Every structure is written in structure tokens, then in C-alpha cells.
Amino acid sequence: MKIDDPLDFEGDNDPLLTVRRPAKRKKVIELDDLVEDYFNSGKDELKASAAKSKGRPKGDNSDDEDKQVRKKEIDFCKFVEECEEKAKAMDPGEDVPQWGQQVFGCQKSPSGLNGTGVENCQLLQSFCGDKQLGFDLEIERGEGFLEGMLINGWLLKLVLLYGSVEDSIASWVLTKLLYSSNKKLQDSASEFWDSLLSLNEDDKPLVNFGYFPSYSILMGAILNYGYLHDAPCTKTCTSEIAVADTSDGGPPQNITAWLRVVSACCKIRKMHSIFSPSEAQDVLVIVISLFLDRRLEGLLLILGDCLNSLISYFNMSEWESSCLMVAESISKRVNMDLNCLRLVDCITGTNDRTKFLRSQLALQLLKNSFGLKVSMVANVERILKSVTSINVKEKECNFFVLYVHIVLMDNLLFSSDAFRNKTAIIDAWRNFLRNCSTQIGCTDWRFYASKVRNKASYLLQGAMLKRPAGSGSIPAK
Numbered sequence: 150m151k152i153d154d155p156l157d158f159e160g161d162n163d164p165l166l167t168v169r170r171p172a173k174r175k176k177v178i179e180l181d182d183l184v185e186d187y188f189n190s191g192k193d194e195l196k197a198s199a200a201k202s203k204g205r206p207k208g209d210n211s212d213d214e215d216k217q218v219r220k221k222e223i224d225f226c227k228f229v230e231e232c233e234e235k236a237k238a239m240d241p242g243e244d245v246p247q248w249g250q251q252v253f254g255c256q257k258s259p260s261g262l263n264g265t266g267v268e269n270c271q272l273l274q275s276f277c278g279d280k281q282l283g284f285d286l287e288i289e290r291g292e293g294f295l296e297g298m299l300i301n302g303w304l305l306k307l308v309l310l311y312g313s314v315e316d317s318i319a320s321w322v323l324t325k326l327l328y329s330s331n332k333k334l335q336d337s338a339s340e341f342w343d344s345l346l347s348l349n350e351d352d353k354p355l356v357n358f359g360y361f362p363s364y365s366i367l368m369g370a371i372l373n374y375g376y377l378h379d380a381p382c383t384k385t386c387t388s389e390i391a392v393a394d395t396s397d398g399g400p401p402q403n404i405t406a407w408l409r410v411v412s413a414c415c416k417i418r419k420m421h422s423i424f425s426p427s428e429a430q431d432v433l434v435i436v437i438s439l440f441l442d443r444r445l446e447g448l449l450l451i452l453g454d455c456l457n458s459l460i461s462y463f464n465m466s467e468w469e470s471s472c473l474m475v476a477e478s479i480s481k482r483v484n485m486d487l488n489c490l491r492l493v494d495c496i497t498g499t500n501d502r503t504k505f506l507r508s509q510l511a512l513q514l515l516k517n518s519f520g521l522k523v524s525m526v527a528n529v530e531r532i533l534k535s536v537t538s539i540n541v542k543e544k545e546c547n548f549f550v551l552y553v554h555i556v557l558m559d560n561l562l563f564s565s566d567a568f569r570n571k572t573a574i575i576d577a578w579r580n581f582l583r584n585c586s587t588q589i590g591c592t593d594w595r596f597y598a599s600k601v602r603n604k605a606s607y608l609l610q611g612a613m614l615k616r617p618a619g620s621g622s623i624p625a626k
Contacts, residue, residue, distance in 0.1 A: 248487040252442040253400055256375040259328055270317045272307070295321070299337045305344055308356055314345065316360040323362055326406045327370040335406045346413040354420060361421060362414055364428040367407065371435060374401040400444045408448070408455045411436070415458035426467045433459045433471075434478045440495040441488055453497065460502050472506050480513035485553055489514050493560050501565070508564035511557040518554070529561065533574060537581040541588050541601070548597035552604060555585070559608050575612070582609040 272295075298304040299322065308314045325331075326338035345356055372378065411432060414423045424432060436455050439445055445452065463471050483489045493514075496507045515532045516522070536554050539546065562568045562578060569575075585605035589598050 246486065248441070248491040249443040250441040250483075250488060252377060252438055252445075253375040254377050256401060257373055259369070259373045270315050272315065272318065292321075296325070296334060299325070299341065300333050302337070302340075305337075305341050308341075309344065312355075313357040316358070319345065319358055319360040323366070323410070326410060327366075327403055328373075330402060332402070335403060339406045339409045342410050343413050346410075346417050348417060348420060352419050354417070361423055362410060364424055364432075367411060367414075367432070370403070370407060374404060374407075376435065400442065404439075404445070405448060405451060408436070408451050412455045412458040415462040418462055424462065426463065426471055429459060429462050430471050430474050430478070433475050434482075437475070437479055437492060437496070438482060440492060441483070449495075453495075456496070457498060457503070460498075460506065468502060469505075472502075472509050476506065476509040476513045479510060480517050483514075485514065485518050485550070487553075490553060490556050493557065504565045508561055508567065511560040511564070515554070515557050515561065529568065529571075529574065532561075533558065533577060537577060541585055541598075546595075548595055548601045551585075552597050552601050555582075555601065555604055555608065559612070563612070579609065579612050582606075582612060 295304065295318070298307075304318075304322075308318075322338050322341050325334050326342060329335055329338070342362075345354070345358060347355055349355060415429075417423070433456075436452065436459060439452055440449075479492065480489075483492060493507055493511055496503060496510065498504070512528065516528055519532055519535050521528050521531055536551075536558055539551055539554075541548075541551070558578065562575065582605045586602055586609055589602040589605075591599075591602075593599070593602075
């Protein structure tokens, strides 16, 4: 036996030995296939061009390459300019202003504020003549003494203690409320009149007094503040006045006190009617127009409280006609842009009066937009027909105007229950919203197209949930 020979137990028939697997046969790729792939890929041309470039001098090739690069840069700049022009044509966003109007113009100093006669009131006379107080009060300094008492709250405590107030003192405090540049004096005067114009549980005043704020006094004050009575404009005017001490053209400092006293006047309608229905309409128009002044955004709570107080001021027999007059007056003061949507959105509330005012304001705005002067139901049908006839697929479609019309139309139909049972109108409106949400593509970059699509989808969901009155609850799916 040779050394290299296998042993007896290492035979080929041993089952413990692993059997080698046959090697996989590789696919045979012929030379013709490689050549064909080479020519199809274009590598030969690349290598040929590279070889030519290597053979040429560097100076000759660099000039050609620079010319090609420059040409590509010029072509790319032209392409970018064309895209910018097309984008500007599709998106005229700079031409659409944001909401906001100038409500106050040039302020002016009031006249006739010195003749209040407060120095002759019995309260000051009693202080001057009473030697037991321990000090001698001069009549000439009596107004400053009253201002200190008003700021510290002692004047209100004395009035509530005695249960009455003199007309001269009440008039003097109202003048300080409307025209004083002292913020503490304004706030104290507002608290004073809030207490005077408050009623107890028996609907009786807490203090007996005969002097009330009047429409002429309050309107004179708001006009002195620079309120633009005819129509808001865009002119700016600044003036230094001693009334509100505003040299930067900002809103009058006394506007907060004016709103508070107007709200207080509306809460004593059961005892005394300070405004007539027509006068209350004028004041309500003024308060609603103040929502357009961006400088008064910090007073939204006070503006909302004054708005709700004025809405509640009218009797049931006065409200419907007064609401129509107010809505018509406001619609003439605002354009069909974001300002009208701002006013509609600011009239918030869940009571029937607020909803009716919001619906009527939307109706009057749409009437002015389409130039209609017929009855309410006929107006709504004609307005709906005009809005739903807009084809969103047309290139000349003005999506911004359509957006304004959609928001106003939805407020008109669903703010109040006047059209809940008009099945034909509601169904036509739902179909139009569905078309706007489906026919405007996600890649439509026209100005306000995406906003119209999203708004229509949102309003469609709300319109599907709003059922006619008395139809019962929504069935569960």
C-alpha cells in the first residue's frame, strides 16, 4: 500500500462522505453579443470624442466649450424669464389687497368743553363750606379735586352712598370719558357710567339721575375722533390734538371708552330709550365698520360686546326692518373683496338676530355685486344661478371673485333658517360645491384656484350635514 492510497474505510461507497454538487454551467456569451452591446451603448462614440479632444491642443477645445456653456446659460435664462412671466399671469396675488380700510381720518379738537358748570355743583360747595374737613378747598381747584376723587373711586362711592348724582357731575364725567387724554381718567369715567347705567333685579337704576348720554353727544364725539362718516377712504392724515394726544396717526385713545358707554346705553332700554330706532341703526353701522380698521384688532372683545348690545337693543317689531337698513348701508360702504368677508366673519353669535344680520348682509353684498333690485327669494334664485353658471375650467375664470361669492352664498343660505326648506336651492348649491371640489385639479396653479377647491370641499361637508328644518337627525352610516 502506498502512502497516498486511501484507507479501507475511505472508500467511494461510504455514505458518510458528502457528495459534490455538479458545478453550475455559466451561460456562454459569444463575442458577437459583446460587440453588439458595445455599439448599442454608444461607448465607442464617447471614446472617440475623448480621443479627439486629447489629440487637439487645449486652447482650441476650451473656446468651443466656453461658447457652448455660454449658449446654454443664455437659453436657461430665457427659459426662467418665460416661466416667471407665465407665473405672474397666473398669480396676480400682488394686485389683491388684504382686508383693512381706514376708518378714521383727521381728528379735530372739540369745542365748548369748558362750560360744564361743575365748579358750581353742590358737592364741591359742601366741601368748600365744611370746616370740619380740616382743609380749605378753593373753588378754582375744584375740578382737579373731582378728578382725583374720580380716579381713586371715591366719587362713585359717594354717588352710590347717597343714591343720586347731580346733572353737572354726570355731564362732566361723560366729557372726561369722551375727550380726556388721561388713560386712568378714561377708565374711571367708564366705570362710573357703567354703574350709573346698570339696573338691579327689579329693572330699576342703582342711582337716581336725570342726565343721560345722547345720540348727538356720542355722534359728535366719534366725528371729532375723525370717523369717516360717508365712506372709508385710503387717505392718511395725522394731526396733533389735545383730545387723544395721537401724533402718529393711530386710532383715537378714547374709542374704547366710547364703545363701553354705547354698550351701557343699550342695556337700559327697559328704563329709558337713549336711541331711536334710526339712531341705533346709525350707531350699529359705525360699530360694524370699525372691524375693518386693523389698528383696532386688539379691541375685538369690546367691539363684539358693543355689537351684541346694539343688536339686542331693538324690539322684536323693529329688528327685521332695522336689520335690512343696516345691511344695506354697510354693503354700500365696502367693496367685493376680503373686506366684505371680514365683516361677515366678525358678526359672530348663535342667536337668531345675529344669524339674520349675517345672512342679510351677505344678501345685500351679493345683490350689489350682481346689480339686482327685486324681492328676496327671487334675488337668491338669480344670484345662485349666476354663481353656479361660472365654469371653473375656463382659463379666464376669476377664482378670487368666485371665492368671495362662495363664502357669501354659504352665509346667505345657512346663517339663518330662511332657506333650509328650499330643497331645490340647497341641492343646486351642493352640486355646485361638489363640481368646484372635483373639477379644479390639485395641479391648477391659477390664483385662488386651490383656495376655491379647498373652501368648496369644506363647505360641501357642512352643507351635507345641514338638513331642512324638521327633517330629524342625520341617519347613521
